[in-house]
Amino acid sequence: MLNGLNIMQLIKVGFVIDARWIGGLNYYRNLLFAISYIPDRKIEPVILLGQKTSDKILSGLPDFQVIRTSILDRYSLAWFLNKILWKLLGRNILLNRLLIKNDVQVLSHTLPDKSKRIKTIGWIPDFQHVHLPSMFSNLELNVRDKQFTKIAKFCDSVIVSSQDAYKDFSHFAPHYIKKVRVLNFVCAPSTIDLPSLETLKAKYGFNRPYFYLPNQFWKHKNHSLMIDAINDLKNEWPDVLVLASGSEQDYRDLCYFSNLVSQVNEYGISSNFVSLGIVPYSDVVSLMINSMAVINPSLFEGWSSTVEEAKSLGVALILSDINVHREQADGKASFFPPSSASCLAKKLREFKSDKKITEVHLSSKYTLENNNQRLKNYGCAYQDIILELIYNPCHLYQAK
Numbered sequence: 001m002l003n004g005l006n007i008m009q010l011i012k013v014g015f016v017i018d019a020r021w022i023g024g025l026n027y028y029r030n031l032l033f034a035i036s037y038i039p040d041r042k043i044e045p046v047i048l049l050g051q052k053t054s055d056k057i058l059s060g061l062p063d064f065q066v067i068r069t070s071i072l073d074r075y076s077l078a079w080f081l082n083k084i085l086w087k088l089l090g091r092n093i094l095l096n097r098l099l100i101k102n103d104v105q106v107l108s109h110t111l112p113d114k115s116k117r118i119k120t121i122g123w124i125p126d127f128q129h130v131h132l133p134s135m136f137s138n139l140e141l142n143v144r145d146k147q148f149t150k151i152a153k154f155c156d157s158v159i160v161s162s163q164d165a166y167k168d169f170s171h172f173a174p175h176y177i178k179k180v181r182v183l184n185f186v187c188a189p190s191t192i193d194l195p196s197l198e199t200l201k202a203k204y205g206f207n208r209p210y211f212y213l214p215n216q217f218w219k220h221k222n223h224s225l226m227i228d229a230i231n232d233l234k235n236e237w238p239d240v241l242v243l244a245s246g247s248e249q250d251y252r253d254l255c256y257f258s259n260l261v262s263q264v265n266e267y268g269i270s271s272n273f274v275s276l277g278i279v280p281y282s283d284v285v286s287l288m289i290n291s292m293a294v295i296n297p298s299l300f301e302g303w304s305s306t307v308e309e310a311k312s313l314g315v316a317l318i319l320s321d322i323n324v325h326r327e328q329a330d331g332k333a334s335f336f337p338p339s340s341a342s343c344l345a346k347k348l349r350e351f352k353s354d355k356k357i358t359e360v361h362l363s364s365k366y367t368l369e370n371n372n373q374r375l376k377n378y379g380c381a382y383q384d385i386i387l388e389l390i391y392n393p394c395h396l397y398q399a400k
Contacts, residue, residue: 010044011390012065014104016072017049019057022247023216026187026281026305028109029061033188034379036062037372043386046104048072048095060190067102071095090114106386111147112154119389122155124148126302127168128220135220135252152176157389159183161303164323181385184328186378187308188371194286203283204276208239211318211348212291214284214306215298216246217257217275222297222320224263228341231267233348240348242295245276245284285313292351293318296325299338303328312371318347 017028035045045064049057050072058066070078071094082094096115099107107113109123129136129144136144151158152173158180160166170177201207215221226242233240248257257275264273279287288294288309293316296306301324308328310317319325320338334350336343 012044012046012104013106013108014046014048019053030187032062034375037376038379043383112150119156122151122158124160128300162324186374187312188375189285189309194282197290209292210241210243211295212287213244213295217248218250219253219256220299222299223260225297225341227263229344230269230272232345240272242273245279288315
């Protein structure tokens with residue numbers, strides 16, 4: 001798109017990383033790796049962290065510049081002052097000064113800022129609150145509407161993760177659709193020094209083949225349907241096993257996990273559906289690789305990291321039949337209606353024989369051999385968004 005430009009100096013792009021958000025941390029890690037794969041790279045990431053943020057967050061990341069500042073330490077004096085100035089003036093004055101001092105031209109995946117010297121790229125992961133308003137309080141619905149509207153109106157460019165989200169944006173804020181660029185993120189799970197299957201068995205106390213459901217225990221993730229499906233199967237397949245991992249707390253429904261436990265106990269399937277809680281990422285990757293299939297029964301996704309990881313690892317997928325899953329899996333998965341436990345049970349049943357599992361793995365379009373190319377394409381697509389913003393911004397305000 002911008003091949004004719006003679007770009008001599010690398011464009012510095014800032015990323016503010018919050019260690020408290022595990023999903024966001026993984027997202028940034030994968031994007032930074034993708035950028036590092038770009039041949040003849042034109043952009044230079046700058047990682048922005050709080051002074052008190054642990055060095056562990058940088059473990060295994062590409063060797064990009066890191067800037068630490070107390071402005072990003074929650075409840076520090078600098079943090080409070082920056083927040084107050086932002087509320088009063090609509091500008092992150094202290095943070096912007098730091099960015100300008102370090103020649104950062106773009107702040108990516110951020111809220112809008114009225115600064116004329118720092119370009120901002122907003123990120124809207126999904127429009128779940130529009131499709132599933134019952135999952136949110138009235139306050140949350142209002143906050144998300146206002147925040148997304150501000151991103152649409154005031155950010156210089158906006159990233160969404162899927163064509164489905166692009167369509168949602170076109171209905172949500174049609175006047176700003178020309179700012180939007182679709183960036184399908186790609187996950188790059190490391191396969192170095194992974195625990196063996198025997199190590200996993202000893203650590204988590206299982207001893208037979210399993211399906212893996214690595215979703216947080218949030219109510220839109222639809223674990224209840226998974227439990228119903230196991231209940232449908234238990235008589236004909238008493239050893240069926242689904243291992244689930246992820247945070248067992250949902251701030252929107254504090255009883256969600258305990259209700260799932262009650263459902264499991266009521267059905268008498270505590271040996272068939274097992275929650276491992278939050279597990280190390282290396283264990284997640286190994287659990288995926290050694291599973292019969294990875295399952296995502298979610299009611300809604302923006303662009304599923306679970307699906308991306310499984311694709312990158314060449315692992316078979318069993319997915320709820322929602323628009324994003326269809327778009328993301330490109331037909332290379334088994335699908336079931338997200339309201340039908342019997343259909344999900346049928347899909348599990350199809351994976352019972354080792355022959356079937358082997359065939360699905362070998363037929364997967366997404367293997368480790370082409371993962372580097374997928375990462376490179378992802379990084380180049382992101383770089384194009386940056387180059388357009390800096391060198392050809394008029395395209396963001398003209399009909400596509």
